Amino acid sequence: MLSEALESSWPVRFAGRSREQGPDEPESLEERVARAPVRTLEAKKHVFTEGDQRSHLYRVETGAVCLYKVLPDGRRQVVGFAFPGDLLGFGPAGAHQLNAQTTRPSRLRCLPWRSVERAARQNPTLAVTLWEAIAQELAVAHELLLTNGQRTATERVAAFLLTISRRNARRGEDDSLIILPMTRTDIGDLLALTIETVSRVFSSLRRERIIDLAQSCEVRIRDMESLERLAKGGGDL
Amino acid sequence: MLSEALESSWPVRFAGRSREQGPDEPESLEERVARAPVRTLEAKKHVFTEGDQRSHLYRVETGAVCLYKVLPDGRRQVVGFAFPGDLLGFGPAGAHQLNAQTTRPSRLRCLPWRSVERAARQNPTLAVTLWEAIAQELAVAHELLLTNGQRTATERVAAFLLTISRRNARRGEDDSLIILPMTRTDIGDLLALTIETVSRVFSSLRRERIIDLAQSCEVRIRDMESLERLAKGGGDL
DNA sequence: CGAACCATTGACCACCTTCAATGCGAGTGG
DNA sequence: CCACTCGCATTGAAGGTGGTCAATGGTTCG
Numbered sequence: 001m002l003s004e005a006l007e008s009s010w011p012v013r014f015a016g017r018s019r020e021q022g023p024d025e026p027e028s029l030e031e032r033v034a035r036a037p038v039r040t041l042e043a044k045k046h047v048f049t050e051g052d053q054r055s056h057l058y059r060v061e062t063g064a065v066c067l068y069k070v071l072p073d074g075r076r077q078v079v080g081f082a083f084p085g086d087l088l089g090f091g092p093a094g095a096h097q098l099n100a101q102t103t104r105p106s107r108l109r110c111l112p113w114r115s116v117e118r119a120a121r122q123n124p125t126l127a128v129t130l131w132e133a134i135a136q137e138l139a140v141a142h143e144l145l146l147t148n149g150q151r152t153a154t155e156r157v158a159a160f161l162l163t164i165s166r167r168n169a170r171r172g173e174d175d176s177l178i179i180l181p182m183t184r185t186d187i188g189d190l191l192a193l194t195i196e197t198v199s200r201v202f203s204s205l206r207r208e209r210i211i212d213l214a215q216s217c218e219v220r221i222r223d224m225e226s227l228e229r230l231a232k233g234g235g236d237l
Numbered sequence: 238m239l240s241e242a243l244e245s246s247w248p249v250r251f252a253g254r255s256r257e258q259g260p261d262e263p264e265s266l267e268e269r270v271a272r273a274p275v276r277t278l279e280a281k282k283h284v285f286t287e288g289d290q291r292s293h294l295y296r297v298e299t300g301a302v303c304l305y306k307v308l309p310d311g312r313r314q315v316v317g318f319a320f321p322g323d324l325l326g327f328g329p330a331g332a333h334q335l336n337a338q339t340t341r342p343s344r345l346r347c348l349p350w351r352s353v354e355r356a357a358r359q360n361p362t363l364a365v366t367l368w369e370a371i372a373q374e375l376a377v378a379h380e381l382l383l384t385n386g387q388r389t390a391t392e393r394v395a396a397f398l399l400t401i402s403r404r405n406a407r408r409g410e411d412d413s414l415i416i417l418p419m420t421r422t423d424i425g426d427l428l429a430l431t432i433e434t435v436s437r438v439f440s441s442l443r444r445e446r447i448i449d450l451a452q453s454c455e456v457r458i459r460d461m462e463s464l465e466r467l468a469k470g471g472g473d474l
Numbered sequence: 475c476g477a478a479c480c481a482t483t484g485a486c487c488a489c490c491t492t493c494a495a496t497g498c499g500a501g502t503g504g
Numbered sequence: 505c506c507a508c509t510c511g512c513a514t515t516g517a518a519g520g521t522g523g524t525c526a527a528t529g530g531t532t533c534g
Contacts, residue, residue, distance in 0.1 A: 069382075071469070072469050075387040075388075075470065077387050098379065120361075121361045124357075131329075132329050135329035138374055138378060139329065139334045141378035141382065142316045142334065145382055150312040150314050150429065183479095185480085194522075195482095197521090197523075200522090203482070216531095233308050420512065421512075431490075432512085433514080435513095436513060437490095437515080439513095439514090452499095453514090
């Protein structure tokens with residue numbers, strides 16, 4: 001979910017490095033994270049849960065992580081996913097306000113916050129990188145609020161698919177092939193829809209020849225323009 | 238919306254000050270903002286709009302500001318309100334991703350981001366204050382996602398009233414008297430409900446003797462426990 | 475092959491929206 | 505002072521989008 005932030009911060013980071021010299025040359029976040037120890041988790045395991053002490057900043061290497069909150073009676077709202085390259089574990093110092101659970105077997109690099117904070121203090125460029133990353137998180141949350149609050153079921157699913165498609169495009173991957181590393185339940189809890197509604201919308205998009213569904217987790221976009229029209233609010237089908 | 242962050246940052250800020258000495262003693266965010274120039278706005282005026290360059294960090298002195306996003310066809314999602322004491326104008330460097338509009342005549346203190354950034358570079362404690370503020374924003378957005386995505390209309394209104402009540406309590410004000418400086422439309426667009434539904438829920442809470450409605454903008458909580466039960470998901474009335 | 479899990483599809487229903495009318499308070503002008 | 509208007513809030517009746525309940529199907533793993 002944070003790769004955007006990390007990516008957009010690169011020019012800043014490199015600008016910072018070019019200024020720095022000497023034996024104490026500060027390391028970029030990228031460099032620090034690359035050396036960080038790896039934690040390997042099976043599918044459906046928690047990276048952290050609400051109330052846990054914030055201990056590490058994570059970066060997803062492989063797999064996928066689902067970020068969510070729950071009501072006392074069990075109703076669940078997914079607030080985002082973290083895919084390879086994304087940072088994870090933001091938030092105020094103190095206790096986590098979210099639950100983070102792998103949806104697949106995953107590998108995460110773990111950087112202690114203590115060290116991140118120390119580094120940010122010495123390297124303002126790294127602090128800017130972190131700021132841009134959390135600001136991007138905030139923008140993603142606001143966008144999801146707009147989607148879930150104002151768009152219809154079809155528009156929500158279209159917007160969801162486009163978000164992943166654009167992410168693929170930014171990474172130089174195929175923007176028309178979408179692999180969904182999460183269940184319909186996860187998607188439903190993200191978009192505030194039931195699994196039945198999500199499933200019906202997928203089926204209806206397939207009937208309209210807007211997508212193909214080779215498997216339930218593999219979506220091929222056949223008509224990008226129709227999908228974009230839907231996401232913008234151009235009528236339900 | 239950000240007073241929580243500002244307040245919770247005070248101990249940190251003071252701790253920082255006590256460490257700093259000499260003529261270059263860094264100023265806290267609070268001190269800087271107190272000296273910042275004031276901008277006076279009538280009701281319904283924009284502080285900034287989506288796409289504007291991020292220029293200032295604001296603090297609300299009086300009045301109230303509504304933060305929102307819109308879809309191309311005009312559908313609007315309010316993502317939060319900023320009340321006196323709250324900070325405003327966060328986000329990634331570059332263009333604003335939100336619109337900010339006063340709901341009442343308001344006065345804002347304006348601190349140029351350029352100066353905030355310079356100060357944060359020299360004063361790590363101020364950087365922490367800013368971090369805690371934006372992290373708090375993120376937590377608020379996630380909480381609203383949970384509310385709008387998983388709670389019923391009644392539960393959403395109850396949660397909304399409790400949020401303001403708790404804010405009042407934190408500021409040492411009466412937590413049972415709620416003045417709403419925004420219209421039903423603003424509340425509806427925050428909670429992803431129509432004004433009619435918001436109005437019906439208020440009326441129904443009044444019938445159940447959970448609140449009093451002296452005027453449409455003045456809510457008196459008569460039964461805090463029922464309200465809390467509702468917000469947690471303890472059945473609709 | 476059977477079990478478990480997930481996805482799909484259908485029928486019915488409920489919550490909230492839509493549409494419409496009325497009320498209410500503030501500001502304005504006769 | 506009262507009528508008028510405008511904006512906002514309230515209330516009612518009807519309708520639709522998405523939820524609930526239930527059955528079926530498909531895939532993976534033992």
